[in-house]
Amino acid sequence: MALLEVDNLTVTFKTAAGPFVALDGISYRVDHREVLAIVGESGSGKSVAMLAIMGLLPSSATVRADRVLFEGHDMLAMTPRQRRQIIGKDIAMIFQEPMASLNPCFTVGYQIEEVLRYHMGMGRRARRTRAIELLDEVHIADPASRSRSFPHQMSGGQCQRAMIAMAIACRPKLLIADEPTTALDVTIQKQILELLLQLQAEEGMGMIIITHDMGVVAETADRVVVQYKGRKMEEASVLNLFESPRSPYTRGLLAALPENATGDRLPVVGDFVAADGVAPA
Amino acid sequence: MLRFLVSRLALIVPTFFGITVVAFLFPRLLRGDPVLLLAGERGVTPERYEQLVHQFGFDRPLVIQYLDYVWGLLGGDFGTSIATKNPVLYDFFSLFPATLELSFFAIAFAIIIGIPAGIIAAVRRGSLFDQAAMGVALVGYSMPIFWWGLLLVVVFSGMLGWTPIDGRINVRYFFDSVTGFMTIDALISGQRGAFSDAVRHLILPTIVLGTIPLAVIARQTRSAMLEVLGEDYVRTARAKGLPPRRVIGIHALRNALIPVVTTIGLQTGLLMGGAILTEHVFSWPGIGKWLLDSISSRDYPVVQGSLIIIALIVMLVNLLVDVLYGLINPGIRHRG
Ligand SMILES: Nc1ncnc2c1ncn2[C@@H]1O[C@H](COP(=O)(O)OP(=O)(O)OP(=O)(O)O)[C@@H](O)[C@H]1O
Numbered sequence A: 001m002a003l004l005e006v007d008n009l010t011v012t013f014k015t016a017a018g019p020f021v022a023l024d025g026i027s028y029r030v031d032h033r034e035v036l037a038i039v040g041e042s043g044s045g046k047s048v049a050m051l052a053i054m055g056l057l058p059s060s061a062t063v064r065a066d067r068v069l070f071e072g073h074d075m076l077a078m079t080p081r082q083r084r085q086i087i088g089k090d091i092a093m094i095f096q097e098p099m100a101s102l103n104p105c106f107t108v109g110y111q112i113e114e115v116l117r118y119h120m121g122m123g124r125r126a127r128r129t130r131a132i133e134l135l136d137e138v139h140i141a142d143p144a145s146r147s148r149s150f151p152h153q154m155s156g157g158q159c160q161r162a163m164i165a166m167a168i169a170c171r172p173k174l175l176i177a178d179e180p181t182t183a184l185d186v187t188i189q190k191q192i193l194e195l196l197l198q199l200q201a202e203e204g205m206g207m208i209i210i211t212h213d214m215g216v217v218a219e220t221a222d223r224v225v226v227q228y229k230g231r232k233m234e235e236a237s238v239l240n241l242f243e244s245p246r247s248p249y250t251r252g253l254l255a256a257l258p259e260n261a262t263g264d265r266l267p268v269v270g271d272f273v274a275a276d277g278v279a280p281a
Numbered sequence B: 001m002l003r004f005l006v007s008r009l010a011l012i013v014p015t016f017f018g019i020t021v022v023a024f025l026f027p028r029l030l031r032g033d034p035v036l037l038l039a040g041e042r043g044v045t046p047e048r049y050e051q052l053v054h055q056f057g058f059d060r061p062l063v064i065q066y067l068d069y070v071w072g073l074l075g076g077d078f079g080t081s082i083a084t085k086n087p088v089l090y091d092f093f094s095l096f097p098a099t100l101e102l103s104f105f106a107i108a109f110a111i112i113i114g115i116p117a118g119i120i121a122a123v124r125r126g127s128l129f130d131q132a133a134m135g136v137a138l139v140g141y142s143m144p145i146f147w148w149g150l151l152l153v154v155v156f157s158g159m160l161g162w163t164p165i166d167g168r169i170n171v172r173y174f175f176d177s178v179t180g181f182m183t184i185d186a187l188i189s190g191q192r193g194a195f196s197d198a199v200r201h202l203i204l205p206t207i208v209l210g211t212i213p214l215a216v217i218a219r220q221t222r223s224a225m226l227e228v229l230g231e232d233y234v235r236t237a238r239a240k241g242l243p244p245r246r247v248i249g250i251h252a253l254r255n256a257l258i259p260v261v262t263t264i265g266l267q268t269g270l271l272m273g274g275a276i277l278t279e280h281v282f283s284w285p286g287i288g289k290w291l292l293d294s295i296s297s298r299d300y301p302v303v304q305g306s307l308i309i310i311a312l313i314v315m316l317v318n319l320l321v322d323v324l325y326g327l328i329n330p331g332i333r334h335r336g
């Protein structure tokens, strides 16, 4: 049984200009201990898909799918209360803007402890100790005093580490990282990716990593889904994808990698659905 | 935090002196002889007049007079009421608790109803509740206090007889003033029915004085919540699997409260204006009524003194709000 199995997921937003189809029948599958990368340009529905799985889309969204199974349990059929027992615990998520994703009014320690309190029922003292351990696990220096810091007192990289500490607090089976490094400096990006991979290997988590960056895909993923305008263009193992990309869109993405660029201009990825009439994979 | 406080205090000092200038010039700007106005005496003989001019120091240069006046203020000398012959400050302290009690109830009323209403309206944006609450708030916001007070008195005291017409407590009850707060003193007195009578007297004035702050707080809470509910950290709180009451009541509200507390503070500062009218409608013996009465009886030392004191109260309330704002907003606390 797969860890996560999403079949034919469709998300439609009610907007002032009429219904907007953000996801058009997309399917994903993540196995235990597997790292799936989802790539695709801005607006291709990567975040919407993850939020739909977590049940976090606003009420203006209509989510339909043949099934969204996590460890065999149908996430869409669950009551909100049942879903809340899974998200934050067995499925955890980290976001693109680490600074904005932490609540400015509470200390980092408090925000980590919250997860321990609600999902593990841990007592005050045990929570505090565990929160500091977790900060240590994500390599934050001086974790005890950092746990008393507010987000604005930390750097973006440290905030993302704290978010990761929060996400792994209950030893999740699936970690969803939505562009976890996009907002960070290049050197910090590398450190955060290394941390995620190290934790993924140690904990044996399944992981979905969303990125624009083919370089990140190459370094982290086992399998890749290439997404475009709410549809899946291609799905392949990382090796196959880089060696023999099937869809022209993917070829475009790969050509856009800096090391493949010819001359001093980067190639641009065009509108492939319209231009080539490529059917989604 | 300390620097923050000092900078705020530094703002208060010039404002205070500005107001003392206004208060100082006040009797001198009015038509009529300030000497006679301040003396409040009738049929003054020329000798007595000279004596008064000297007594008030009007024969000295204006600047000296002003400095003398301010020096007196700093020493707590706000002059003597012509009507009661008491020091102005003494009368102030005996009347202030009534205003404080009314203001406290009015703001508490506005907060206890306004914040939850604003939260529910934001969470159920566009719902019937939201539309109804915001419609009512719009009306309440522009409610003329005087008219509103009279309307409530006519309906609830006059026609229905549910609430007393004026005053703080029925004359049936008599006890010494300990704290000056009628509700507390009534409890202390132990007299049967005194407390509930004091509360019944508070109901209409509280509603009248609390209506505008209630409307403003409800609207501010709603808009602050709407803004905060779209923030990334609220999504994070949801993604953690926290129950909605925690996501909304702790994570969102804690941030939304920052502008709301400012609003509450501003409204508390503005409360004095409404209190003057409310106290007038309900014959509430507080400093608002004191000020109005002193104007109509031309008790100028009281007019001057109450003006300065009320201005001071407003400034202190605003200072308090700034401090509170710093306390609930860690960003400011650490920078400041
Ligand atoms: N609440 C919403 N209401 C209406 N449309 C939305 C909403 N959220 C997302 N969308 C639309 O859905 C589409 C997909 O958005 P999504 O955020 O999933 O893109 P993405 O692939 O994550 O892009 P990025 O790489 O920029 O994060 C976009 O066109 C976006 O405008």
Ligand SMILES: [Mg+2]
Pocket (backbone or CB within 6 Å): A046, A047, A048, A178
């Ligand atoms: Mg996104």
